[in-house]
Amino acid sequence: MQIRSFQLSDYSSVTRLLKEVLTETCYTETMAAFAKQLSWDSELVLVAQENNTIVGILIGTIDNNHGYYYRIAVLPPFQRRGIGRSLIRALKERFDRHKVRRVLVTLDSHNEPLIPLYESMGYRGNDFTRSIEKLSIANG
Structure with a gap:
């Protein structure tokens, strides 16, 4: 498996993946945020690829x-093969290269079931935020 930055050629595969995994409402919200993030910094959108197939984002x-x-x-x-963990670790490394002061997990009703995954990787209560506007404001 390879973890790498999103490339424009991944767009169709990623949208299919998101449509399959997410609820319709979550998909709509995510696609809007995805587009905004790509316009700011596509290096912070990571994909997991296995045998030429995008299996995670x-x-x-x-x-x-x-x-x-x-x-x-x-x-x-x-799922349950360590791909999510690998994606999280890879993005944390990119945050470290950008010298961010703090790393937070944005929570909403769609990703609350993933809290145990983040907790198993060392994230705790004050590392979670309910602010969902982070991808709808200017990136700073």
Whole structure:
């Protein structure tokens, strides 16, 4: 498996993946945020690729010197194989290179079930934020 930055040629595969994994409402919200993040910094959108197939994505952003994990999705047949963890670790490394002061997990009703994943990686209560506007304001 390879973790890398999103490329424009991944767009169709990523949109299919998100449509398969997310609810309709979550998909709509995520696509809007995805487009905004791509216009700011596509390096913070990571994909997991296995055998030339995009099997996972993690959308992150930086705002006011804070890094945010926004949305993570992995195709069902590939879940519980460490792909989400690999995506999170890779994005954390990018946040470190950008010298962000703090890394936060953006929570909403769609990704609350992933809290145990983040907790297993060392994130705790004050590392979670309910602010969902991070990808709808100017990136700073």
